[in-house]
Amino acid sequence: MEPIDRAARDLTVASYWMEKGLYRTVAQGLARLGIRTLDDLAALTREELVASEGLGEGALKRCEALLGRPFPSAKKEWIARGLRPWAAWKLSFSRILTLEDLAGHTAQSLRRLGLDPEDVALLERLRGPREAEEVR
Numbered sequence: 751m752e753p754i755d756r757a758a759r760d761l762t763v764a765s766y767w768m769e770k771g772l773y774r775t776v777a778q779g780l781a782r783l784g785i786r787t788l789d790d791l792a793a794l795t796r797e798e799l800v801a802s803e804g805l806g807e808g809a810l811k812r813c814e815a816l817l818g819r820p821f822p823s824a825k826k827e828w829i830a831r832g833l834r835p836w837a838a839w840k841l842s843f844s845r846i847l848t849l850e851d852l853a854g855h856t857a858q859s860l861r862r863l864g865l866d867p868e869d870v871a872l873l874e875r876l877r878g879p880r881e882a883e884e885v886r
Contacts, residue, residue, distance in 0.1 A: 772812055779804035780813075788817065796823035797843035822847055831876055837869040852877050 763786050767777035770788075783802055785791050791813060799810055799821060814820050824847040828838035844863055846852055852873060860870045 770816055772809075772816065775804060776809040776812055779809060792817055794821060795842050795845055795847070796821040797825065797839055798845075801843060824848065832872055833869060834866075837865050840865060841873075849876060 761781075763781035764774065764777040766786070767780050768774060772780070779802060780791065782804070785794070796810065799805055799813060800807065810821065822842075824842045825835070825838045827847075828841050829835055833841070840863055841847075841852075846855065855873075855877075857870050857874055860873055861867075865873070
């Protein structure tokens with residue numbers, strides 16, 4: 751895509767978000783991420799939004815108000831299950847919010863997320879036995 755086309759698209763998307771009542775900086779941040787609709791926004795986790803350049807806690811609160819609900823996050827739940835905070839954050843950032851979500855991942859795919867072997871071993875125990883370990 752040509753730089754001018756991307757800039758024009760981002761401006762259009764940012765205008766959409768400003769019409770929804772978001773500040774320009776938040777609107778521009780969402781546009782840079784390619785978040786074009788309320789459905790796109792609703793699909794994000796708390797960790798994804800806060801980790802994005804130019805978007806932080808203030809943007810989080812404004813976007814949650816726009817959606818009428820908090821963004822999903824499973825960080826606290828993963829920590830309660832014994833995961834270290836960084837690994838819990840990484841799972842939630844990667845939209846692995848439940849044991850059901852975890853079931854769709856192999857040890858190899860979890861390692862590719864950057865998780866330590868200790869965290870992967872704990873997650874495998876939490877996930878339970880698998881019929882066949884498939885490669886993702």
